[in-house]
Amino acid sequence: xxxxxxxxSRRDATEIGRRIRALRLAGGEVLASPFCRTMxxxxxxxxxxxPRVEIREGEGGDYAGLKRLLASxxxxxxxxxxxxxxxxxxxxxxxxxxxxxEAAVIEPGGTGWTVIARIKxxxxxxxxxxx
Numbered sequence: 102x103x104x105x106x107x108x109x110s111r112r113d114a115t116e117i118g119r120r121i122r123a124l125r126l127a128g129g130e131v132l133a134s135p136f137c138r139t140m141x142x143x144x145x146x147x148x149x150x151x152p153r154v155e156i157r158e159g160e161g162g163d164y165a166g167l168k169r170l171l172a173s174x175x176x177x178x179x180x181x182x183x184x185x186x187x188x189x190x191x192x193x194x195x196x197x198x199x200x201x202x203e204a205a206v207i208e209p210g211g212t213g214w215t216v217i218a219r220i221k222x223x224x225x226x227x228x229x230x231x232x
Contacts, residue, residue, distance in 0.1 A: 113202045113222045118146035129179035143184035155183040163205040171214040
């Protein structure tokens with residue numbers, strides 16, 4: 102039986118996916134930490150996901166694989182959706198910690214990246230209302 106937090110997390114993931122589709126945000130590759138819950142949430146949001154260990158694991162805590170993913174170019178007109186965990190994100194992008202269900206919009210830069218925006222679960226409805 103799922104507890105309230107797990108139910109709320111699944112509901113949030115489903116709602117975020119609905120908002121992404123309503124906004125017609127560009128698709129692209131969907132990568133997720135291979136942990137069961139993270140893969141489940143990626144699929145609830147974006148229908149499919151490819152597991153990638155570098156999203157979660159960092160040798161010596163430096164998360165070199167995640168850094169490469171964040172910095173690498175994305176095909177024009179596409180997005181790279183990464184569903185992962187707050188600790189690795191904070192380790193490579195700095196504080197504050199990502200909240201449960203929070204998204205970061207990142208612009209890759211070849212050898213680095215820029216965090217352009219952070220979107221909390223409760224922020225998504227405002228995007229649907231914008232012209």
